[in-house]
Amino acid sequence: MGENQGLLEHISPSLMGYLLAALPRRDPVAESVQGSLLTPDLIERLRGEGFCGYALARFSGEERGWLAFYRGRLLGAWRQTTYGHLAGTVAYRALRREMGLATLSLYRLQPDDLPPLVALTQGSLRATWAAASNVVAADLMDQLSQEQFTGALVLEDGLVGRAWFFFRGNCLFDEALPPEFHEGYLHLVQAPGQAPADLLEQAQQEDQAQRSSRLSVVWSAVQEVLKEYMGRGASSALERLREIYTTDDPTALEKALRQWLTESLEPNAATLFDRLLRPTL
Numbered sequence: 001m002g003e004n005q006g007l008l009e010h011i012s013p014s015l016m017g018y019l020l021a022a023l024p025r026r027d028p029v030a031e032s033v034q035g036s037l038l039t040p041d042l043i044e045r046l047r048g049e050g051f052c053g054y055a056l057a058r059f060s061g062e063e064r065g066w067l068a069f070y071r072g073r074l075l076g077a078w079r080q081t082t083y084g085h086l087a088g089t090v091a092y093r094a095l096r097r098e099m100g101l102a103t104l105s106l107y108r109l110q111p112d113d114l115p116p117l118v119a120l121t122q123g124s125l126r127a128t129w130a131a132a133s134n135v136v137a138a139d140l141m142d143q144l145s146q147e148q149f150t151g152a153l154v155l156e157d158g159l160v161g162r163a164w165f166f167f168r169g170n171c172l173f174d175e176a177l178p179p180e181f182h183e184g185y186l187h188l189v190q191a192p193g194q195a196p197a198d199l200l201e202q203a204q205q206e207d208q209a210q211r212s213s214r215l216s217v218v219w220s221a222v223q224e225v226l227k228e229y230m231g232r233g234a235s236s237a238l239e240r241l242r243e244i245y246t247t248d249d250p251t252a253l254e255k256a257l258r259q260w261l262t263e264s265l266e267p268n269a270a271t272l273f274d275r276l277l278r279p280t281l
Helices: 013-021 040-048 088-101 111-122 137-146 199-244 250-264 267-280
Strands: 028-034 053-058 064-070 073-081 084-087 103-108 124-131 151-157 160-167 185-190
Touching (some): 013 084, 064 111, 073 088, 073 111, 073 199, 111 151, 111 160, 111 185, 250 267
Antiparallel strands (some): 028 103, 053 103, 151 160, 151 185
C-alpha cells in the first residue's frame, strides 16, 4: 500500500465507513442495485468512458466497501470487515468476490473532486488527534486557503464524524467549515502529490506474476518426476511436453500433465507429481 495510507491507521473502520457513506451523491448513475452488476464488463466500460466518481457497496451488518475512479483508472479500494479493513488490490479482489452479497450505488463526480477523497485512504497525514475545541476554524481556513491545500479535514466524535474536502484551498461540495469547533478531534490528510497506481493494472500484474510463478512450480514438479522415471531421457521428454502443452493456465496445465503422467508412465508418477505440488497448494 506504500507509505501514504491516509487515515487508515488513525480512525476506526466504522468511522471510515461512516465517512464514505456520507460522500456527496449529486449525480447518481445507479443507486441500491444488486452488487453482482459490478461485472468486469461494467468496469471496462467505466474505464473506456473515463469515468470519474465512486462506487459504494453496502453489506449486511453496516459494513461498507468503496471504489474510487479517476478518468477511468481505479485509484482507491477499501473494504470494511468484521475485525478491520482491507485496502488496495486486496480490497478490490474482496469486493469483486463478494459483490453478490451487497447492494451497489455509483455516483459521478468532477475530476477535481477525486484527489481529496482519495486522500482518506492514500494521503499523507498532516495532523491527527488535534482537540477540535483548541482549533480556530477561521484561522485554519485561512491557512488551508493560502497554501492551496488539497485533501480532507475529518472531525471525529466517537463512532461518528464529518469530513470537509478541499481542492487548492477551496471547499468542495458547498460544505464550508463551521464558525467554530466544539467536541471531538480533528485529522488533516493531504492528497497524494502524484496519482496513485491504477489498481486494475496492478491487480492484472499481480495475477500474471502469480500465474508465472505457479507455472514454474508445475514444470519443476514434472521435471523431477521425469528424472525419477526416465533418467537421462528426462530433458528431451520435458522439452517435448513444453511444446505440446503451451497453456498459461496453471490449473489446466496441472490436469493435462497429471493425465499424461498417468497414461504414459504410471499412476504412481502422477501421485509423485501431486506430492511435489502440495507444499505450494
